[in-house]
Structure formats: C-alpha cells, structure tokens
Amino acid sequence: MNVDWTTFWPRIIEATGQTITMVIATLIFGSILGIIMGLLLFVTRQNNILENKFVFNLLNIVINIIRPVPFIIFLVAISQLTRLVVGTTIGTAAAIFPMTIVASFTIARVVENNLVSIDPGVIEAAQAMGASPLRIIFTVLIPEALGPLVLGLTFVTVTLIDFSAVAGTVGGGGLGHIAMTYGYQRFDASVMIVTVLILIVLVQLAQWLGNTLSRKIMRR
C-alpha cells in the first residue's frame, strides 16, 4: 500500500514548509521571551546589577517547574490555554504556542548560563565608567555573550525541530505528521525514510548556520 510519489512530493514539500514555519516562528517568539527572562534571571541574581530576590526566585521556580515536563505531556496539558489564545488546538499555529512557551524557558536558561560566563570584572569596569544598569545590559552583557549565545540558540533550534515532529503527531502538521500517518500507521517505510532524511538535512543546515554565525561573531 505504497503512496504515489508523483502526487506525494507536493505534500512532503508543504509539510517541510510547515515544519520550518513552526521552528522559525517559535525561535523568534521564544528568543524574545527567553532572552528577556534570561537577562532578568542574570541581573537579579545576588550581588548583580539589579539584585532582586523576589523576581529571581519567581522566575527560577517557574522555569524549574515547566522545564522537566516532557513536551508531549505539556502540549496536551495546556491545550485548553492554547485554544483560548490561538482559537484552535489543531494545525501549525496551534503548535507554535506551546513550542514557544517551552522554548522560551529553555532559552532563558541558555542565556543565563552564557551571561554567567562573562568576566564580572568587565561589568565592574562598565559600572566604574558610569554606565547605568540598562546600558550595561545592552552594551556589555549582550555583545559580550553574543557568540556563545548564537551557539546556544542553534542548540535550541535543533531541539525545536524535534519538538515540531512531536507537535505534528497531535495535529500540528509538518513532517512529524506525515511520518506518523504514512510511515508509522500505514507502514510505508519509504515515506519514513524521506521524512527522516529531510529532518537530518534541516538539522545539519541549522547547525552549520549557527556555527558560521557564531564563528563570525567570536572572530575565530
């Protein structure tokens, strides 16, 4: 019961497009939220430029609650919220919402880790020159951590390609959906192989792009 490839290719291409849309949209929204949360986590730490125990503890606890939940369970668990926000729980847009939430918390940790590795002396130097906390965030913290940050975001992107496939199995569309319905449920190995190959190519592409970009930023 094999698929007719002449008519199936357009479907594969459409699904690839959906996967890419999900990943890129999630990456954009997740990065905005995640970078803000990561910066907040870092600057509100003890002895840092905007030390604030309340904000730090709140963020820290929320992130620690969300992060360990397996994505497929999280996806189902917040479906009511997804319906409320997106209007539906099926399709690419509906998949982007939970993916963004999970991605932003992961990115927050990635950002925090990269910021912690900045030499505190550099921040002290900026303070000694009379830079305000906001100024330090935009002109010292972000530029100094940018190289490793791009690598961190690349790592998250690869995870997101994985997440998009998971979202696909519960109605998110994309390559995951195709692989599940044709490859897994209808035992068509050729569809499975093609989707897996496309996913591998996407991951390679993302990693290559991230490496090149970070190398350019870090000048090595």
Added chain:
Amino acid sequence: MIEFKQVSKTFRLGKREVHAVKDVSLKVEQGDIYGIIGFSGAGKSTLLRLVNLLERPSEGSIEIQGVDVTSLSAKELRKQRRNIGMIFQNFNLFNSRTVAGNIAYPLKLAGTPKHEINTRVEELLRFVGLADKAKDYPDQLSGGQKQRVGIARALATNPDILICDEATSALDPDTTADVLRLLKQVNREFGITILLITHEMEVIQSVCTKVAVMENGEVIESGGVFEVFTDPQHTTTKRFIHSVQQDLPSPNVLAEWRESGGGSLYRLKFKGPVANEPVLSTVTAKHGITFNIVYGSVRELEERLFGNLIVSFLGDPAAVEAAIREIATLTDIEEVQEIER
C-alpha cells in the same frame, strides 16, 4: 582631593561578618601618586572600590573634591564616576569591541559627539603608543598592550582621578616598568591624582610620592614614601621594605661574621643631604679610629639619596664610643642586634 573619614566596610558572609576595612582615615592630595600596599586580604582592594562606590561604606564617609560621594543620587554618582578613571589587574577590556571601541566606550556613555570621539580616541592611542592597534581586538594584544588600552580608556573622559587596582600585578617586570612610567607621565602631564593599590614594594618605590600600609583592614602606617622607607615603624612595613632593599646581611652571613670574631656592628642611615657628606671618615679620623664597611647600599627615593651602611669600628674602645656619640648627632646610628628577623 580624596578624603576617607573613619571609613569602615563590613561584609556579611552567611552568619559571619568580615571587617574588610576598619576605621580608615586617609587624605590624598591633588597631584599625589598615592600607593596603598598590603598583603592579599589586607582590605586594600575594598578600600579602592570605596572611592567610586563600587562598594558602599558601612560607616564613615568619602569626600572627593569636598563632596561626600555617599550622598550622591544614582545619576549623580554615574556622572561622578566619569571623573574617576579606573584600571584593573586583569584589564577588564570588552572582548566584543576593538581597541578603539574600548576607548570610545566611556565617551559614548558621556554623550560625546561622534567626531569628537574619533579625535580623542586617536589622541589617546598615540599617547599610549598604540596608534597602529586601533582596529585590533583585545585578545590579539599582549598584557602590557592591554593595560595601555585600559589606561587610555580610563583617561578618555579627562578624569581628575585615576585609581589603579593592582595594575601591574599580572605583568612581567619589563612591562611593569613601562606601565609605571606611563602612569608617572599621566600624573605629570595631565596633573591627574593617582591612587593605586599593590602588594609590590617596587611599585611604591618607583612611582609613589605617598604610601599607606594596610593590614587586617587598618592603615597601620602612612606618610611620604621617603619618610616611610627610611624610618619604618611597623614590622609589616619593615618586611615590605626588606623585600626591595636588603638593609642587613642575611642571618647566615651575620652569624659567620660573629663566629670569626668580628666586633659589634652598627647601622648608619643617611637621608637626603647627609648622604653627600663624608661623615664617617671625618668623625673616625678625628677620634683616631678606623672603620670597616661590612654591608650597605645607597639608593634614590623620590629623587633623594638614602644610604644604609653596616659598619664596624676598630680602635680604642673609649674613642669608638665617643665617635659613635658624635655620629649620632649627625645622622641615625644604632647597634645591630643579634638577628632581627
């Protein structure tokens, strides 16, 4: 210029209180190169950070040009900090910015127009001798070059004060000498008051005009470098001075001298003009005795001579005693005790 008034700083580490700075009162005058020396953990780094309020004092106040900095608002403090350049042991340059970008940073903070920034950066690069490195990144520079960039960056906004946190401790001796020469030049050419901390007595000896010795958070001795070097009061001060100028033969040599039947040894100190006069030969000739210089040195401090001689006198005991009494009226003399340290 900079005045610490009964300043204390206490850190809380869990339940333990650490008294990093205890009741320090110190006055740095306009144009000084003031050195604070101490072993690590003495509190000098904390004391330095109180000047630009990177650390806030627990007690006391710090006045800069007559203004109590602890009373400034956050915005006023940021403005004040532009008047205090700071350089660091580990340079703390921005790796994401070029050499020129690093020097331009404080000017951007101050809202300087772009074309003025460019001229100023060029000027500073020439001053520190790195005109050809403008487009390099910090990780392409040697330690000494990095510190030169640090100095240029600290001077960018034309501050009245430069504070140096162990600025030469990460550098080799040759580079240290270069950087110290540059600091001296900064002080002389721009009249910038310099406050530096160090654990190396060479730094104090070669550039400072005044020195304070810190131990356990307290200033145990302070004054002009010449006075403190030639007449140290505290054991710790003596140890620091001993690290740069051996003023006594080693204990082994001393012991040997005594075993071989050598007589009593006397230490003579000549400060300033006395060092130019033939005190020893005049007095000994007058009393009909001779002398033997066992050990000694004459060095220059703050452009004044300082001699330190260990001598023994040979001749009639009564005449020796009379000669010693007469020398005592002209300069410092004391008998060298068994083994001092």
